[in-house]
Amino acid sequence: MKSMILSAVMVLISSAAFAADIEISNPHVFAPIKGTNTTAGFGTIKNTSKSEVTVKIVEAKPFKAVELHESSEKNGRMTMTKMEMYKIPAGQTLELKPGGNHIMLFDATKPVQEKQTIVIKMMVNDKEQTVNFPVISRMSKEAKPEEKKEEGHHHH
Numbered sequence: 440m441k442s443m444i445l446s447a448v449m450v451l452i453s454s455a456a457f458a459a460d461i462e463i464s465n466p467h468v469f470a471p472i473k474g475t476n477t478t479a480g481f482g483t484i485k486n487t488s489k490s491e492v493t494v495k496i497v498e499a500k501p502f503k504a505v506e507l508h509e510s511s512e513k514n515g516r517m518t519m520t521k522m523e524m525y526k527i528p529a530g531q532t533l534e535l536k537p538g539g540n541h542i543m544l545f546d547a548t549k550p551v552q553e554k555q556t557i558v559i560k561m562m563v564n565d566k567e568q569t570v571n572f573p574v575i576s577r578m579s580k581e582a583k584p585e586e587k588k589e590e591g592h593h594h595h
């Protein structure tokens with residue numbers, strides 16, 4: 440009986456990117472464009488707790504450096520700014536997506552390809568959490584939730 444409960448718990452843990460205070464859905468990293476070794480990670484971070492959470496990024500092997508970035512448009516140009524941390528109010532979600540907030544991954548020391556998994560280590564309220572980010576093609580449908588919205592947007 441005890442082992443049945445235990446395995447049910449294991450299934451729960453492995454089916455969702457779980458942390459004490461946050462839940463990350465659709466985590467993914469784009470395979471770097473050929474000839475480059477820098478890319479970015481995305482997903483939706485939900486604060487499931489009753490107070491604000493802070494999310495800092497620690498490491499993501501085999502990338503040499505990681506940063507949290509915010510994108511913004513200034514005078515028609517996209518610029519990226521490094522953030523020390525993301526702050527997510529209680530019950531709120533933060534979406535990491537192309538053209539918005541993202542986890543910047545610099546200088547992979549070995550090739551990163553589709554179907555690999557990048558284990559990203561982060562600090563959530565100063566507690567260490569690791570989250571698995573599958574590597575996907577930027578052409579795949581998981582990579583483009585925005586585009587689906589566009590398709591449904593018809594002019595009459």
Ligand SMILES: [Cu+2]
Nearest residue numbers: 508519541543
């Ligand atoms: Cu960036």
